[in-house]
Amino acid sequence: MFVIRIPRYWRSKGFRYRLEGYRCEKCGHFHHSPRLVCRKCGSRSIRRDRLSQTGRLISYTVVKSSTPLFEQYVPYVVGVVKMVDGSLVVGQVTDCDPEELREDMQVEVTLRKIRVDGENKLIQYGYKFRPVIE
Amino acid sequence: MTNHVFASSVTLFKKLQEVMAAMPKVNGAYIHGYGGYVPRFRIKAAEIARVWGKDEKDVPIREKAVAGLDEDTITMAVEAARQALTRAGVDPKKIGAVHVGTESKPYAVKPSGTIVAEALGISNFITSADYEFACKAGTEAIQTIIAMVEARRIEYGLAIGADTAQGRPSDALEYTAASGAAALVIGGESKDAVARFEYSMTYVTDTPDFWRRSYERFPMHTSRFTGEPAYFKHTLTALKSLLQENGYKISDFDYFVFHQPNVKFPLTVAKVLAIPNSKVETGLVSGIIGNTYAACSLIGLVRILDSAKPGQRILLTSFGSGAGSDSLVITVEDGIESKRNKAPQLDKLIARRKEIDYALYIKMRDKIRGVQ
Ligand SMILES: [Zn+2]
Numbered sequence: 435m436f437v438i439r440i441p442r443y444w445r446s447k448g449f450r451y452r453l454e455g456y457r458c459e460k461c462g463h464f465h466h467s468p469r470l471v472c473r474k475c476g477s478r479s480i481r482r483d484r485l486s487q488t489g490r491l492i493s494y495t496v497v498k499s500s501t502p503l504f505e506q507y508v509p510y511v512v513g514v515v516k517m518v519d520g521s522l523v524v525g526q527v528t529d530c531d532p533e534e535l536r537e538d539m540q541v542e543v544t545l546r547k548i549r550v551d552g553e554n555k556l557i558q559y560g561y562k563f564r565p566v567i568e
Numbered sequence: 569m570t571n572h573v574f575a576s577s578v579t580l581f582k583k584l585q586e587v588m589a590a591m592p593k594v595n596g597a598y599i600h601g602y603g604g605y606v607p608r609f610r611i612k613a614a615e616i617a618r619v620w621g622k623d624e625k626d627v628p629i630r631e632k633a634v635a636g637l638d639e640d641t642i643t644m645a646v647e648a649a650r651q652a653l654t655r656a657g658v659d660p661k662k663i664g665a666v667h668v669g670t671e672s673k674p675y676a677v678k679p680s681g682t683i684v685a686e687a688l689g690i691s692n693f694i695t696s697a698d699y700e701f702a703c704k705a706g707t708e709a710i711q712t713i714i715a716m717v718e719a720r721r722i723e724y725g726l727a728i729g730a731d732t733a734q735g736r737p738s739d740a741l742e743y744t745a746a747s748g749a750a751a752l753v754i755g756g757e758s759k760d761a762v763a764r765f766e767y768s769m770t771y772v773t774d775t776p777d778f779w780r781r782s783y784e785r786f787p788m789h790t791s792r793f794t795g796e797p798a799y800f801k802h803t804l805t806a807l808k809s810l811l812q813e814n815g816y817k818i819s820d821f822d823y824f825v826f827h828q829p830n831v832k833f834p835l836t837v838a839k840v841l842a843i844p845n846s847k848v849e850t851g852l853v854s855g856i857i858g859n860t861y862a863a864c865s866l867i868g869l870v871r872i873l874d875s876a877k878p879g880q881r882i883l884l885t886s887f888g889s890g891a892g893s894d895s896l897v898i899t900v901e902d903g904i905e906s907k908r909n910k911a912p913q914l915d916k917l918i919a920r921r922k923e924i925d926y927a928l929y930i931k932m933r934d935k936i937r938g939v940q
Contacts, residue, residue, distance in 0.1 A: 447686060451683075451686050451687045452686070452687055452688070452689050454689070484689065506637060506931075507637055507638065528636065528638055529608055529636065529920070531922075544643070544646075544647060545642075545643050545646040545647075545687045546638040546639065546643050547637075547638045547639070547640060547643060548638070557640070557642075557674055557675075559642065559643065559683060559687070562638065567912045567916055567917060567920065568912060568916070
């Protein structure tokens with residue numbers, strides 16, 4: 435069974451909670467986890483950065499059959515979002531029925547429960563996208 | 569009943585004057601940003617009445633807001649606090665305290681505020697705690713942040729009230745127990761502050777009107793105590809003591825906002841105090857979103873701030889079972905005009921309405937056993 439281990443989840447909370455990662459100062463490439471060397475250009479000058487909190491939904495799929503871990507959320511939407519800086523982020527789209535979805539729609543980052551660990555009941559929170567409220 | 573409440577609270581107030589311990593005046597604590605959050609799902613009270621064979625004409629509100637499957641007190645606190653920070657325009661690293669008032673914290677042990685703080689990129693060098701005082705926990709968090717700002721322990725602090733309130737299936741509370749959150753960024757004097765705290769007054773007693781023991785999923789309440797000795801006594805005593813202390817009259821206020829367990833109770837308080845309904849209606853939202861517990865009077869305040877003008881004066885009085893009330897005098901400042909539109913107005917959140925039936929409702933509120 436697929437399980438997200440607690441220490442691994444905890445280490446990645448900067449990205450999972452607020453889309454905070456590591457940006458190459460030379461080529462601008464954004465990495466989700468800490469890196470000494472840029473994956474794209476090999477530069478060693480990397481600094482912490484946070485992605486913008488809004489973007490455009492460029493592609494999505496509606497999940498109707500999931501692993502038991504996410505069964506209660508079915509149907510749910512997973513999308514690819516192009517953030518303001520051009521970075522692509524994959525994530526669930528919430529507060530939106532499948533029939534309300536449109537490609538190119540403006541979405542914003544929100545914090546939601548991703549899942550609850552069945553055994554120890556720890557709640558794993560993380561970013562999801564939802565239609566911009568305006 | 570209402571005249572009796574009025575008379576008894578006046579007598580009580582006279583006794584009280586001799587023993588009042590708190591200093592009501594607030595020195596230099598301002599609202600810099602505010603935010604409110606209402607989840608998009610709604611269940612009509614008539615739908616709940618249908619399931620339990622009750623007459624839908626007797627229901628206390630029209631409908632209530634229900635948190636989605638992926639929402640809880642922490643996620644809603646983050647939603648409201650994010651708006652408050654956006655409106656305040658304050659660097660999250662300058663926030664020195666995050667205090668969350670709630671009776672539905674997701675963990676019995678593990679603070680909600682630390683998760684809220686990390687989600688918003690707030691400093692790790694903060695004080696943080698969860699407060700519990702039934703529906704008064706949100707204003708309790710505000711009192712603490714105000715005091716920390718007044719004492720200059722912190723530059724800015726975040727006070728949050730948030731709840732995903734639960735009522736036992738078929739219980740009277742099931743019609744109104746709702747989900748929502750509200751947050752305030754509070755800091756010192758500044759020309760672009762949204763509003764200023766002028767006075768605060770708290771009145772508490774030991775009253776057995778509503779409680780929930782550890783390990784119990786749903787609260788207990790005594791109908792004998794709910795109205796007069798609990799809600800009305802505490803609301804009126806805190807409010808009148810505050811007026812008495814600072815010399816204000818009812819006519820000095822442009823808006824009143826009360827805790828709203830239903831629609832009738834706050835309107836009864838207005839009637840007792842001869843407050844025109846027009847000064848109560850803006851902040852009265854329980855009819856369309858329900859009783860959001862620790863967020864309740866604060867969501868009303870958010871809706872008032874969405875349209876209030878500089879110089880207008882607001883009197884907010886919360887109530888929490890157990891029991892007690894916080895009464896706060898808040899004066900709107902010039903910064904409101906430039907900050908109001910930096911985040912969506914509360915009515916936009918209320919308008920995202922998606923209606924659900926009772927079956928979906930019990931799935932969302934985790935009332936189906938045997939499902940992980
Ligand atoms: Zn690079």
